[in-house]
Amino acid sequence: MKITLDADKxxxxxxxxxxxxxxxxxxxxDGVVVLLDAEPPAAQHDAVHEAAAICPAAxxxxxx
Amino acid sequence: xxxxxxxTEVVTAVADxxxxxxxxxxxxxxxxxxxxxxxxxxxxxxxxxxxxxxxxPYDRPPLSKQLLHGTWExxxxxxxxAEQLAPLDLDLRLGTRATGLDAxxxxxxxxxxxxxxxxxxxxxxxxxxxxLPGADKIPGVHTLxxxxxxxxxxxxxxGAGSRLVIVGNGVLGCEAAxxxxxxxxxxxxxxRDPVPMEAAVGTEFGELLGELHRAxxxxxxxxxxxxxxxxxxxxxxxxxxxxxxxxxxxxADAVLLAIGSEPAVRWLHGxxxxxxxxxxxxxxxxxxxxGIYAAGDVARWDxxxxxxxxxxxxxxxxxxxxxxxxxxxxxxxxAEGAHAPDDAPERRPFAPVPYFWSDQYDVKIQAYGLxxxxxxxxxxVLDRAGCRAVTLFGHxxxxxxxxxxxxxxxxxxxxxxxxxQPLPWEEARERIRAATAPA
Numbered sequence: 059m060k061i062t063l064d065a066d067k068x069x070x071x072x073x074x075x076x077x078x079x080x081x082x083x084x085x086x087x088d089g090v091v092v093l094l095d096a097e098p099p100a101a102q103h104d105a106v107h108e109a110a111a112i113c114p115a116a117x118x119x120x121x122x
Numbered sequence: 123x124x125x126x127x128x129x130t131e132v133v134t135a136v137a138d139x140x141x142x143x144x145x146x147x148x149x150x151x152x153x154x155x156x157x158x159x160x161x162x163x164x165x166x167x168x169x170x171x172x173x174x175x176x177x178x179p180y181d182r183p184p185l186s187k188q189l190l191h192g193t194w195e196x197x198x199x200x201x202x203x204a205e206q207l208a209p210l211d212l213d214l215r216l217g218t219r220a221t222g223l224d225a226x227x228x229x230x231x232x233x234x235x236x237x238x239x240x241x242x243x244x245x246x247x248x249x250x251x252x253x254l255p256g257a258d259k260i261p262g263v264h265t266l267x268x269x270x271x272x273x274x275x276x277x278x279x280x281g282a283g284s285r286l287v288i289v290g291n292g293v294l295g296c297e298a299a300x301x302x303x304x305x306x307x308x309x310x311x312x313x314r315d316p317v318p319m320e321a322a323v324g325t326e327f328g329e330l331l332g333e334l335h336r337a338x339x340x341x342x343x344x345x346x347x348x349x350x351x352x353x354x355x356x357x358x359x360x361x362x363x364x365x366x367x368x369x370x371x372x373x374a375d376a377v378l379l380a381i382g383s384e385p386a387v388r389w390l391h392g393x394x395x396x397x398x399x400x401x402x403x404x405x406x407x408x409x410x411x412x413g414i415y416a417a418g419d420v421a422r423w424d425x426x427x428x429x430x431x432x433x434x435x436x437x438x439x440x441x442x443x444x445x446x447x448x449x450x451x452x453x454x455x456x457a458e459g460a461h462a463p464d465d466a467p468e469r470r471p472f473a474p475v476p477y478f479w480s481d482q483y484d485v486k487i488q489a490y491g492l493x494x495x496x497x498x499x500x501x502x503v504l505d506r507a508g509c510r511a512v513t514l515f516g517h518x519x520x521x522x523x524x525x526x527x528x529x530x531x532x533x534x535x536x537x538x539x540x541x542x543q544p545l546p547w548e549e550a551r552e553r554i555r556a557a558t559a560p561a
Contacts, residue, residue: 067198070479070486070488071438071477071479071488072531073438073477075535076535076538084531085531086532088531107162111162111441111445112441112442112445113441114151114183114438114441115181115183116181116201116202
């Protein structure tokens with residue numbers, strides 16, 4: 059799995075951090091998403107797919 | 123109808139589900155989320171996605187923000203590229219309107235007259251902008267719900283220094299006012315109630331917002347709108363007439379009606395089995411009837427935590443409820459034997475922590491839980507000029523919602539945890555104070 063972000067679209071809802079805190083974080087100053095792990099291990103894959111689906115700004119793209 | 127040994131058998135019950143589709147009516151955020159969740163959860167049968175607009179699924183929150191401002195073009199709002207949609211193997215019906223649903227047989231009628239017998243239906247038709255009588259026939263009077271609406275308003279604001287009158291001081295009106303001021307237009311925001319966004323954010327924070335808009339040069343008025351004035355040939359709006367004061371008129375080059383919206387349920391009125399009072403009424407599983415589910419702005423469902431029917435016009439809810447409705451529909455179809463899932467899913471009540479955000483100027487407002495209809499609210503102002511504040515909302519003795527503006531992301535996430543389940547008011551106050559204390 060490889061994750062890419064279109065962070066300019068981020069609306070700082072923070073749902074990705076709630077769902078997959080080992081993969082995503084937010085910048086404290088404006089809440090914009092930060093990618094902690096662009097190629098997370100298999101144990102994280104379900105959470106990453108969920109985060110990508112739920113993101114209200116369609117920022118997260120998952121490549122298999 | 124199916125041919126059985128030369129005899130035509132009229133199918134009166136649910137369609138033979140071997141090749142009947144699941145149809146998702148509404149191709150915006152909730153409908154797209156539902157379609158994707160259906161595939162991710164193992165639905166391999168036909169999947170029809172019906173949308174009345176001609177566009178591929180696109181995102182609405184930027185319509186009153188980046189798109190209106192001109193920082194983003196329409197392509198940037200597209201939620202998925204055609205390439206990303208391809209693996210879903212959709213029967214995609216854009217520019218198509220569903221005109222009826224027979225819930226008992228799960229049969230849709232489409233605007234071309236086609237009848238579509240389905241294994242299941244997810245209703246995600248959203249809401250439509252409310253308007254005033256005759257207003258849609260006056261050039262220069264706009265609503266803002268669809269991409270085409272937003273592009274039209276943007277076009278009207280293309281010149282410099284236009285006089286824009288916004289009728290309605292809710293979330294949409296306030297966001298549009300902020301953008302129009304940033305673009306240098308002369309903006310008047312007319313509300314029936316004096317405090318902007320009061321229903322969504324409460325009185326105290328709403329007053330703070332009002333100060334912010336005034337400081338940025340928006341004229342805030344409290345009045346009812348009586349009608350419009352137009353040029354002699356009727357070719358364009360020239361002003362907004364206010365009720366009450368004799369002759370009061372606001373000159374306008376463009377008018378935006380931002381007076382709320384109505385759930386798009388008229389097409390469901392033909393089936394008395396469906397309750398369409400303020401949205402499509404659903405149970406805690408987002409089911410309106412066997413095999414019929416709803417999601418997004420149109421769905422009014424029994425929130426299991428709050429114990430009463432709720433309907434949200436929030437972007438986050440559209441996605442979460444689309445996914446939940448899809449999973450619950452598949453669990454129901456599996457129980458009927460109409461769907462063979464990889465695992466054995468069970469229907470689950472849909473119990474999200476509601477969330478919304480709004481961007482105005484450089485202020486981001488975020489809220490979790492229930493902020494509307496609260497019977498108590500307490501605002502802590504951290505920085506008045508910067509519009510930084512936290513508001514706690516409650517029903518009775520319990521805190522049920524929290525709003526934050528200008529607060530660091532980490533603290534905002536901590537606020538969510540405070541109201542994820544209703545907490546006793548005093549305990550919630552203490553936790554909010556601890557969560558927002560300076561580091």
